[in-house]
Amino acid sequence: MDATLKKQLEVTACKIRLGIIEGVFNAKSGHPGGSLSIADVLTYLYFAKMNVYPDKPDEPHRDRLVLSKGHTAPALYSTLAEKGFFPKQELKSLRHIGAMLQGHPCINIPGVDMSSGSLGQGISVACGMALSGKISNDTYKVYTILGDGEIEEGQVWEAAMFAAHYKLDNLVAIVDNNGLQIDGKVEDVMSVYPIADKFEAFGWHAISADAHDFDALEKAFNEAETIANQPVVIILKSVKGKGVSFMENNVSWHGSAPNKEQYDQAVAELTAHLKELEG
Amino acid sequence: MADIKKVATRESYGNALAELGDKYENLYVFDADLAAATKTGIFKKKFPDRFFDCGIAESNMMGVAAGMAATGKIPFVSTFAMFAAGRAFEQVRNSIGYPHLNVKIGATHAGISVGEDGATHQCNEDIALMRTIPGMTVIIPADDVEAKAAVEAAINYEGPVYMRFGRLAVPVFNDPETYKFEIGKGIKLRDGKDITIVATGLMVYEAIEAAKTLEQDGIQATVINIHTIKPIDKDIIIQAAKNTDLVLTVEEHSVIGGLGEAVCDVLCENYPTKVVKIGVNDEFGHSGPAVDLLKQFGLSAENIVKTAKEAVKAK
Numbered sequence: 098m099d100a101t102l103k104k105q106l107e108v109t110a111c112k113i114r115l116g117i118i119e120g121v122f123n124a125k126s127g128h129p130g131g132s133l134s135i136a137d138v139l140t141y142l143y144f145a146k147m148n149v150y151p152d153k154p155d156e157p158h159r160d161r162l163v164l165s166k167g168h169t170a171p172a173l174y175s176t177l178a179e180k181g182f183f184p185k186q187e188l189k190s191l192r193h194i195g196a197m198l199q200g201h202p203c204i205n206i207p208g209v210d211m212s213s214g215s216l217g218q219g220i221s222v223a224c225g226m227a228l229s230g231k232i233s234n235d236t237y238k239v240y241t242i243l244g245d246g247e248i249e250e251g252q253v254w255e256a257a258m259f260a261a262h263y264k265l266d267n268l269v270a271i272v273d274n275n276g277l278q279i280d281g282k283v284e285d286v287m288s289v290y291p292i293a294d295k296f297e298a299f300g301w302h303a304i305s306a307d308a309h310d311f312d313a314l315e316k317a318f319n320e321a322e323t324i325a326n327q328p329v330v331i332i333l334k335s336v337k338g339k340g341v342s343f344m345e346n347n348v349s350w351h352g353s354a355p356n357k358e359q360y361d362q363a364v365a366e367l368t369a370h371l372k373e374l375e376g
Numbered sequence: 377m378a379d380i381k382k383v384a385t386r387e388s389y390g391n392a393l394a395e396l397g398d399k400y401e402n403l404y405v406f407d408a409d410l411a412a413a414t415k416t417g418i419f420k421k422k423f424p425d426r427f428f429d430c431g432i433a434e435s436n437m438m439g440v441a442a443g444m445a446a447t448g449k450i451p452f453v454s455t456f457a458m459f460a461a462g463r464a465f466e467q468v469r470n471s472i473g474y475p476h477l478n479v480k481i482g483a484t485h486a487g488i489s490v491g492e493d494g495a496t497h498q499c500n501e502d503i504a505l506m507r508t509i510p511g512m513t514v515i516i517p518a519d520d521v522e523a524k525a526a527v528e529a530a531i532n533y534e535g536p537v538y539m540r541f542g543r544l545a546v547p548v549f550n551d552p553e554t555y556k557f558e559i560g561k562g563i564k565l566r567d568g569k570d571i572t573i574v575a576t577g578l579m580v581y582e583a584i585e586a587a588k589t590l591e592q593d594g595i596q597a598t599v600i601n602i603h604t605i606k607p608i609d610k611d612i613i614i615q616a617a618k619n620t621d622l623v624l625t626v627e628e629h630s631v632i633g634g635l636g637e638a639v640c641d642v643l644c645e646n647y648p649t650k651v652v653k654i655g656v657n658d659e660f661g662h663s664g665p666a667v668d669l670l671k672q673f674g675l676s677a678e679n680i681v682k683t684a685k686e687a688v689k690a691k
Contacts, residue, residue, distance in 0.1 A: 203474075204475040211475065218439050218467055218471045220439075221442070222442045223443060225441060225446070225447075225451075228444065229449055233447075252435045252439070255436035256439065259431070263428070
């Protein structure tokens with residue numbers, strides 16, 4: 098990847114992480130861990146890959162993203178705000194009564210392509226969008242991000258069958274493999290491994306990559322575009338809570354908000370990192 | 377009336393889709409391995425490129441339809457009522473209802489008139505389930521003419537619609553030349569001062585037949601066809617209640633959460649009136665020929681007559 102672009106993406110990802118912390122802190126609830134683990138892939142998609150139009154969020158030929166792991170809405174919202182779909186100020190009222198930003202993605206929010214949050218459902222909707230694009234000979238791509246715990250849902254595999262059966266090569270599913278779910282390690286709660294083999298057995302092309310390396314992300318998404326007649330899954334090995342030292346790989350940050358002291362520390366860490374990147 | 381034509385509303389549904397497919401090029405149909413039974417196979421034969429089998433995976437099918445609707449197409453999804461409203465309830469709620477997407481759910485084989493397949497497939501709960509979803513329109517056509525009209529009305533309506541069709545061939549009593557369907561507008565089929573019979577689906581014909589018998593016995597019944605359970609036509613129900621001060625509801629569905637309760641909701645709040653409900657009581661169905669089951673469960677003109685007489689007597 099071009100060094101300038103890479104630096105820009107790293108800066109943007111850091112700002113998106115700051116937005117996640119801002120949102121979850123002000124909401125006094127939410128899911129920071131899994132939001133931080135997908136910050137880099139969202140940055141890559143919205144700032145280097147997808148054709149989206151903040152001034153025309155409903156442009157019919159745009160690329161789409163369905164956040165199947167909808168509980169990590171803070172990451173999507175922070176990304177959309179950073180991209181200019183709505184003011185960053187909105188992040189401060191995340192989950193508040195009367196606010197635009199709901200606890201889970203809502204289709205009425207500019208830039209949000211589908212309401213989601215009930216696990217396993219987003220990938221099916223992404224299949225429908227991809228099929229629709231195929232029918233209309235449209236060239237848009239559909240991306241959907243799933244949690245690794247989420248793929249325990251049976252519906253995911255119904256959708257996996259469907260996507261392969263209808264050769265949805267305009268669909269890319271991303272599995273955020275941070276290895277943790279609410280009750281503990283994915284392998285202890287209900288193992289989903291081996292993930293790539295499962296998708297391959299369902300007729301998908303599987304790619305594995307480091308979730309926090311933009312070179313690796315670029316390589317993976319470019320490879321995805323070369324695949325014809327079958328859907329692609331990109332399994333991203335990620336770190337839950339990535340970017341905030343005390344949240345990393347700690348399952349207790351799956352669904353809890355930082356207090357003021359923790360918020361200050363998280364912001365300090367991310368701001369220092371941002372200065373380092375920009376300096 | 378012995379020679380009255382009979383058509384199952386699932387057949388009407390399949391025929392309507394195939395007939396309307398030319399006019400509405402944006403219409404697509406999805407099924408979950410039941411195209412032969414739901415009759416979407418009629419559409420599939422005519423428009424193979426606009427029909428997609430999802431296999432035996434109803435939850436995914438609802439989501440796929442939501443995605444199609446989110447990109448501007450009009451998807452019809454079909455399976456049995458048990459699986460559309462039951463198994464896939466949460467997908468219908470969260471992937472279709474909450475984002476208020478333009479998905480049309482054509483659920484067939486509703487109620488105990490499924491017959492021999494028995495309780496697992498006799499869905500008597502779908503109206504209750506679907507009417508709790510905010511923004512969901514719930515339609516239960518009474519015959520072939522109404523079913524076809526309902527399908528076209530659903531196409532022209534923007535938003536999610538649940539349509540309930542039956543397996544059993546039922547009398548075609550509406551006149552296709554004069555019949556007009558409007559979502560949310562009940563139809564008064566007879567006027568009488570003693571009792572109002574509010575019916576839906578295949579019970580509408582039974583209600584008409586019952587009213588004829590009641591008339592011979594000196595009881596004048598108003599008969600109202602509520603084809604749209606949600607949004608329900610409050611005015612026609614309140615007005616009829618005012619005119620008769622007694623209401624009898626008849627549905628091939630559980631008495632819990634269906635037409636009867638919807639009518640009670642309207643009347644309790646607006647014009648408290650005695651309401652007697654005929655429907656499937658708090659029990660599961662069982663195997664048997666559909667016609668025999670309907671009789672056994674009291675879903676017949678005879679039982680409407682008997683219940684109406686008792687209610688009028690107790691007035």
